[in-house]
Amino acid sequence: MNNFRYCHKYLKYFCLYLYLKIYILLFIIMLFENINVMYINLASRIDRNQHVQEQLKKIGVNNPERFNAVKLEDGALGCSMSHLKCIEHAKKNNYKYVFVCEDDIEFLDPTQFLTQLQLFLNSNIPWDVVLVAGNNMLPYLPVNNVCIKVLNCQTTTGYIVKREYYDILIDNYKTSIQNLLKEPFNNEYKIDKYWFKLQRKDNWYLIIPLTVIQREDYSDIEKKVTNFRNYMLDYNKVYKK
Structure with a gap:
């Protein structure tokens, strides 16, 4: 018995x-039925290529598109050009949505991230870009326990874009690149700062709680080992130019 x-x-x-x-x-x-996933990876960073594929598998993405990153002496410029080409590729292929991420992305809690993202996408919130990770700074607009509306959110670690917004983002990236070519040391023209102009007038949201970061690693852009973990797990920081 x-x-x-x-x-x-x-x-x-x-x-x-x-x-x-x-x-x-x-x-x-x-x-992910209607979301095409692309990741940016330098051909020389085989380690990161393996890392990002393993990370994406954690959220159920088994066949992402790899984009061969633009390699330039000026890493910030190469980063901008790589992201531009990804969005242009999405537009050319008429993707309904595209999820662009970099090869150092790390999902600390995949289940919670997927849950929050699903809740956001199922909501009636009108959006243009959804940031899955970010180095966010005050001020921002509280929305609910799933997202905040951002005005000063940096890092291009990972984000989802709607098809209707491709042209606007492409124009912003192109202007950022043109300005960087003229003033390469002006940080305000870097892709993840120049897009503040769009954040402040359009519908950009950051998924919370923050569970996605850039892993600690050597950065080909910064030319050193970087660790942004603490910055990317706190969205209440003061913006410093």
């Missing part, structure tokens, strides 16, 4: 486990 009860209890929990696994699988499939 005791064995029967044990088996019955075990079977109940096993069925619940299977149900949750199937639910999560369907949840992931539906979430």
